[in-house]
Amino acid sequence: MKKTMKVAAFAGVASLLLAACGGSSGGGGKSLTISSDLPLQGTNKDQNDEANNAMKLYLDQIGNKVKDKSGTEYTLSFKAYDDSTAAKGSWDDAQCAKNAQDHVANANEIAVMGTFNSGCAKIIVPILNQDPNGPMLMVSNANTNPGLTKPWDPGEPEKYYPTGVRNYARVISTDDFQGAAGAQFMAQKAGVKKCYVLNDNSTYGQGVSKAFADNAPKQGITVAGFAPYDPKQPNYTALFNKIKALGGVDCIYVGATFDQNGGQIVKDKVAVLGDNTKVKFLAPDGFVGYPDFDKMPEAQGAYMSFSGLAADSLIARGGKPAEFAKAFQAKYGSPLQNSYSIYAVAALQVILAAIEQSDGTRKSVTSAVFSGSGISVPTDSSMLGQAIQIDPKTGDTTARDMTILQLQNGKEMTLMPWTVQ
Amino acid sequence: MARHTSIESTSNRRWAIGFTAAAAFLFVLYHWIVPNSPQPVHDFVQGWFSNANTNEMIVYIIMALGLNVVVGYAGLLDLGFVAFWAIGGYVAGWLMSSFLGNFQINIFGNPAPGLEMGIHITFWWVLLLAGGFCALWGIIIGAPTLRLKSDYLALVTLGFGEIIPQVFVNGQDINGFNLSNGTQGITPIDPIKFFGFRDLGPFDLDYKFVIYSVICAGMVMVSLRLRSGRLGRAWLAIREDELAASMMGVPLMRTKLSAYAVGAFAGGLGGVVFATHINGVFAERFNFSISIIILAMVVLGGMGNVWGVMVGAIVLSWINGIGLQQLGNTINTTFNTDINFPSFNFLIFGSLLILMMIFRREGFIPEARTRLVMHEHDRDNEEVQ
Numbered sequence: 192m193k194k195t196m197k198v199a200a201f202a203g204v205a206s207l208l209l210a211a212c213g214g215s216s217g218g219g220g221k222s223l224t225i226s227s228d229l230p231l232q233g234t235n236k237d238q239n240d241e242a243n244n245a246m247k248l249y250l251d252q253i254g255n256k257v258k259d260k261s262g263t264e265y266t267l268s269f270k271a272y273d274d275s276t277a278a279k280g281s282w283d284d285a286q287c288a289k290n291a292q293d294h295v296a297n298a299n300e301i302a303v304m305g306t307f308n309s310g311c312a313k314i315i316v317p318i319l320n321q322d323p324n325g326p327m328l329m330v331s332n333a334n335t336n337p338g339l340t341k342p343w344d345p346g347e348p349e350k351y352y353p354t355g356v357r358n359y360a361r362v363i364s365t366d367d368f369q370g371a372a373g374a375q376f377m378a379q380k381a382g383v384k385k386c387y388v389l390n391d392n393s394t395y396g397q398g399v400s401k402a403f404a405d406n407a408p409k410q411g412i413t414v415a416g417f418a419p420y421d422p423k424q425p426n427y428t429a430l431f432n433k434i435k436a437l438g439g440v441d442c443i444y445v446g447a448t449f450d451q452n453g454g455q456i457v458k459d460k461v462a463v464l465g466d467n468t469k470v471k472f473l474a475p476d477g478f479v480g481y482p483d484f485d486k487m488p489e490a491q492g493a494y495m496s497f498s499g500l501a502a503d504s505l506i507a508r509g510g511k512p513a514e515f516a517k518a519f520q521a522k523y524g525s526p527l528q529n530s531y532s533i534y535a536v537a538a539l540q541v542i543l544a545a546i547e548q549s550d551g552t553r554k555s556v557t558s559a560v561f562s563g564s565g566i567s568v569p570t571d572s573s574m575l576g577q578a579i580q581i582d583p584k585t586g587d588t589t590a591r592d593m594t595i596l597q598l599q600n601g602k603e604m605t606l607m608p609w610t611v612q
Numbered sequence: 613m614a615r616h617t618s619i620e621s622t623s624n625r626r627w628a629i630g631f632t633a634a635a636a637f638l639f640v641l642y643h644w645i646v647p648n649s650p651q652p653v654h655d656f657v658q659g660w661f662s663n664a665n666t667n668e669m670i671v672y673i674i675m676a677l678g679l680n681v682v683v684g685y686a687g688l689l690d691l692g693f694v695a696f697w698a699i700g701g702y703v704a705g706w707l708m709s710s711f712l713g714n715f716q717i718n719i720f721g722n723p724a725p726g727l728e729m730g731i732h733i734t735f736w737w738v739l740l741l742a743g744g745f746c747a748l749w750g751i752i753i754g755a756p757t758l759r760l761k762s763d764y765l766a767l768v769t770l771g772f773g774e775i776i777p778q779v780f781v782n783g784q785d786i787n788g789f790n791l792s793n794g795t796q797g798i799t800p801i802d803p804i805k806f807f808g809f810r811d812l813g814p815f816d817l818d819y820k821f822v823i824y825s826v827i828c829a830g831m832v833m834v835s836l837r838l839r840s841g842r843l844g845r846a847w848l849a850i851r852e853d854e855l856a857a858s859m860m861g862v863p864l865m866r867t868k869l870s871a872y873a874v875g876a877f878a879g880g881l882g883g884v885v886f887a888t889h890i891n892g893v894f895a896e897r898f899n900f901s902i903s904i905i906i907l908a909m910v911v912l913g914g915m916g917n918v919w920g921v922m923v924g925a926i927v928l929s930w931i932n933g934i935g936l937q938q939l940g941n942t943i944n945t946t947f948n949t950d951i952n953f954p955s956f957n958f959l960i961f962g963s964l965l966i967l968m969m970i971f972r973r974e975g976f977i978p979e980a981r982t983r984l985v986m987h988e989h990d991r992d993n994e995e996v997q
Contacts, residue, residue, distance in 0.1 A: 232952065277957035278901050278932060284797075285897075285933075288890040289664040295815065296658055298651075313799060314892060318814040344793075345713060346727070350800060353724055392781060393896075394796045419782070 223257070223265045223551070224297060225250070225542055227535070228290050228305030228315065228329075231273040233280030234450035238480045239307060242332065242535035243271045244523055245515075246304065249536045249574075252518065257543055259551040270300070274311050281450065287311040291318035295327060302328040302542045302556055304535060309336030310394050316351045316359045326358035328557040330541050332534035335476065335498050336398050337365040340585045343398075357561045360586035362537045362579055364498040364593065366395070366475070368611045370402020372593035373444065373473055373496045376609055378410035380595075381471050381494065383442035385413045387434045389456070391447035392419035399475045400446025415440050422451040431463035441470055448477035449484045457489050467492035480529045485601050493598045494606070500575060501594040502530040504605040508576040515574060530594075536574045541566050541581060561586065624836070631832065635825040638666060643818040660938050661930075663817040664889075669929045670824040671886045676909040676925040677831045677918065678878025683907065684916035684979070685844060686871035687851030688758070689766040692773020694902040696746045696876045698780055700883020701893040703742035705798035707733045708887070722802045722811060735804045735888065739827070742880035750876030751869055758868045761854075770900075777898035792895060799892035814891065824885055831878055835918045838874065847871055848916075848981070905932060908961060912968055914975030916982055923976050932957065 227246060229239040247269050255267045272290045276283040287306070291314065294303050303319065306312045312334045319327040338347035339359060351359065377383045388404045390396035397419070404414050415437050420430060434440055443460055447453055457472065464470040472493040479497050484490050505512040512533060519527040527533065542556070544566045549555035560566050565583030573579050580589040593609040642663040646654055675697060682690045706712055710723065710730035721732025733741070757768045784794035792798070803811045806819045838844045846867045849857035858864050887893045905928060913924020940953025968975070974983045 236952070273937065276932070277936070278905070279899070283897070284890050284892065284894045285668055285886075289662065289668075289933075292664045292814070292817065293658060293662065296654075310795070310797070310894065310896075313797075314890060317800060317891065321814055323815065344796065346710060349726060350710075353800070392795055394794075397794065397796075 221263070221265055222268065222299060223301040223546070224268045224270050224299040225539065226270040226272055226294060226297075226300055226303050226305075228272045228274050228287075228294070228303050228311070229307045230275035230282045230311075231271070232275040232277050234481065234483075235275070235281070235307060237482075238529045238531055241525075241527070241529050242532040243269075245519060245527060245532040245536050246539050248519055248522055249515070249539055252515075253543070257546050259546060259549055261550060263551060265546070265551060268299075270297070272303075272305075274306060274308075274315075282306070282308045282311040284310075284314055287314040288318070291315040294319060295322045295325070300327075301546060301551075301553060302330065304330055304332065304538045304542060306331060307333045307531070308395070309334040309339060312336075312339055312359070313351060313394075317353055320352050320354050320356070320358050322553060325553040326352075326354060326356055326557045327553045328542065328545060328560060329359050330538040330560075331359070331361040331363070332538040333363060333531050334361055335363060335366045335369060336394055337367045338398075340365070340587050343367075356557070357586055358557045360541060360560050360566075360581050360588075362499075362534055362541060362575075362581075362588050364588060364591060364611075366399040366498070367402045368591055369475055369496050369498045369593060370399050370404075370446075371406040372595070372609045372611050373403050373475065374406035374410050374412060375611070376494070376496070376595050376607075377442055377444075377471065377473055378407070378412050380607075381442070381473075383412060383471050385415050385439050386442040386444050387415045387437070387440050388417045388444045388446065389420050389430075390418075390445070391422050391451035391453075393448070393451065395448065395477060396446040396451070398446075399477075400444060403444050403446065403475075412442070420447075420452075420456065422447075424452065425455070427456055427459040428463055431459050435463055440464070443470060443472050445472070445474045445478075447474065449474075449481040451477075453478060453481075453484060454487060457484070457487060457493065461489040467494075476530075479596065479603060480531065485598060485603060490598050491600070495596040495598070495603065496609075497530060497594040497596060499530060499534055499590070499594065500592050500608065501596055501603070501605045502528055502533055503603070504594060504608065505530070505533055505574075505576055510576050511572060512574055512576050533574055537568070537579055540568045540572070540574055541579060544568055624833075627832070627836070628829075631825075631829055635822070635829075639818055639822060642666070642821065660934065662934065663821060665930065665933045667817055667821055667824055667889050668886075668933055669926055670821070670828050671882050671889060672906065672909065672929040673828055673922050673925040674824075674831050674878055674882040674885060675906050676913070676921045677828075677835050678875040678882065679906050680875075680910050680916065680918065680921045681835065681838070681847075681878070682871050682875035683910050684921065685839060685847040685851065686868060687847075688868060688871060689763075690769045690875070691766050691900075691903055691907065692769040692771065692776075693875070693879060693906050694898045694900070695773045695776035696750065696879025697883045697886065697902065698777050698895070698898040699746050699749055700742040700880035701887045701898075702780060702792060702798070702883075703745050703880065704738055704801055704884040704887035705792075705893040707731050707738045707741065708735065708802040709798055709800065711793065711798045722805050724800065724803065727800070732802055735802075735823075735884070739881055739884050742884045743877040744880070746876040746880030746883070747873040750872040754869050754872035755865075758865060758872070770903075773900060773903050777895060780895040780898070783895075795895055797892050797894035797896075801887050801891050801893070804888055820889065824889075827881055827885060831881065832918055832922075834874070839916075839918070843867065843870060851916075905961075908965060912964065912975055914978040914982070916979035917975070917977050920975050920977030920979070927976075928961075931960070936960065 258264050274282045274287045337343045390400035476497045506516045516527040545556045545559040548559035561583050566581045568579040570578045591611045595606045596603045597606045646657050679693050710727040713729040718732045720734035723732045780792040783792035846862045909924040909928050914920025
């Protein structure tokens with residue numbers, strides 16, 4: 192009992208000491224923090240590290256300063272959150288929930304750039320939405336799941352906004368358009384007639400492959416089959432032999448991310464059905480930006496769609512993106528090669544534009560995006576080389592630009608831009 | 613006998629006071645001290661010992677205590693405990709959300725405005741239902757397999773732990789019925805009503821901590837009471853020597869099944885608690901590594917010892933959650949390095965397990981009986997000398 196008393200006494204003294212140091216909860220003042228929330232472990236590590244570096248560079252370029260609508264100047268700092276765990280090697284639901292709590296708890300934090308995975312956004316957005324000082328704004332550079340902003344599955348998107356007020360925007364287009372662009376390209380340019388559609392059974396994979404499968408018949412493509420594959424399988428020769436037995440399949444669509452055993456899928460596809468000139472291979476942006484995929488001999492000639500404009504074509508446009516890529520190379524000694532990094536800076540520009548139209552509070556920053564005519568970033572300063580316009584009703588970008596890429600000699604080359612009607 | 617009862621009641625009182633004091637301290641810390649502290653103190657606590665992580669720790673403690681009954685008390689190796697976590701989580705998903713939209717049932721439930729469709733049952737009932745449902749599954753799985761011994765039983769539980777999560781991953785269309793919503797998971801889960809007067813939103817982590825602590829205390833009490841009772845002694849007898857236990861009249865099947873059922877019940881509780889913690893249930897979480905981490909908590913902490921298992925769960929969940937990341941950040945900042953420490957998670961776990969097996973096989977806080985068994989060889993050597 193004496194021991195218990197000692198422990199209790201120690202706890203009491205410690206509490207008093209800590210409380211004695213107390214003051215206000217900090218924050219506010221003339222400084223603001225913009226954070227990112229991306230998976231920084233596993234296969235997405237490199238491209239998300241690049242995105243964080245690109246955002247830090249952009250903030251440096253603007254002097255880490257921003258003014259609100261009253262002319263008050265704020266010093267900006269950047270904080271990178273990791274929503275992945277080593278155990279999973281990808282985003283983790285508990286980590287996403289914890290990050291959301293931390294975003295809200297960090298009094299200086301004004302808005303979040305992220306997430307990379309739509310599943311993680313579905314956990315974070317409702318929490319930021321209920322921020323007592325918010326809702327807190329989140330702008331994504333990579334979430335393509337339509338349900339986050341428009342009716343898709345039952346209850347979506349309302350269930351992500353418990354307060355009834357929107358707080359989530361994105362600068363990239365959605366999977367329904369990406370799937371449609373893929374189907375249109377395959378029919379009109381690649382000349383395919385019969386496709387087999389696979390997906391990795393993830394939220395993303397199911398959504399984008401369903402969009403492709405729904406649009407393919409409208410373009411005159413027969414969908415020979417629609418099936419999930421198990422990313423844990425050691426090989427898929429049986430699956431592709433089954434597809435071969437169907438006869439006449441001249442295209443494989445894989446709605447997946449490359450880290451879901453995409454390498455094995457491509458190897459076995461080529462081994463059983465032939466190379467990518469014989470039976471065309473199309474994957475969505477889940478395969479974009481993976482050097483391991485780009486280097487695979489079996490992957491050469493594969494097509495990829497991207498829900499926006501690819502890095503090389505953006506940089507080739509000259510102007511702001513080209514200048515930024517040059518500065519990135521100078522600072523970090525490596526080229527800016529990932530499209531999502533450029534879109535991360537574009538999302539950051541949306542956040543900065545929202546702060547400029549606000550009074551410097553979270554609520555006001557969010558309101559700037561979802562009221563009036565919304566947020567727009569003019570062409571001359573836009574990192575995308577064209578104006579960025581966010582629809583204030585949904586938070587979606589008004590752009591419908593897609594890009595079709597092809598792997599050529601180990602490089603992701605832009606084949607053509609594709610605008611979805 | 614009277615003396616034994618008196619010692620037991622003193623011991624029970626002691627842990628209850630200690631547990632309550634620790635929980636009260638943490639509540640005060642997160643509710644009053646941290647929010648009123650200067651920003652550096654606030655950032656330090658939130659960075660190294662955030663309340664979200666503490667709540668997750670409690671989930672792991674509940675799970676580890678459940679597995680301790682199966683592995684630590686009864687000596688049955690279970691490599692698929694994550695399955696019960698998954699089942700418990702999905703029971704919360706089915707009974708505390710608008711997911712099953714064809715129904716409109718509300719039994720003291722607390723649906724958010726606009727999400728009244730579906731089944732909404734109060735958190736406390738769902739806890740019991742999930743626990744009971746998992747216990748039932750424990751018995752169903754256990755009944756035909758518990759005749760198997762050691763390695764073979766481990767393989768069957770491993771299979772179970774792999775099959776159940778796959779059912780949920782692929783469960784969005786089972787003959788037209790959506791069981792689990794596949795990888796999209798089920799969100800949101802109804803908020804808990806804090807003892808009837810307050811809806812616990814996403815920022816009421818301190819109040820959730822109180823509720824989770826009560827559940828955890830219940831699990832500790834059940835573990836201790838069972839351990840010292842007739843059933844607990846039967847479990848230990850089976851663990852030490854199954855044949856001898858059988859010869860002494862211990863009904864093997866019934867006793868083993870009860871261990872499985874109690875462990876599974878705890879898994880169900882943990883599943884519901886975790887679902888309310890992250891406000892959803894996602895099939896992709898339930899992978900094999902979770903079963904191994906929970907098993908490591910039991911082994912490292914001290915198989916069979918409730919306090920040891922709790923320490924194991926606290927240490928490993930902290931390392932896995934934020935500890936390694938924070939240590940890595942500190943080292944990288946101090947020495948200007950760029951080492952991705954979290955990627956060494958499994959290396960550190962593995963090394964820790966090897967070191968523990970070499971230097972302290974019985975765990976951090978071993979059960980007295982286990983310590984004796986583990987050091988029997990040393991004692992024999994001493995006697996020979």
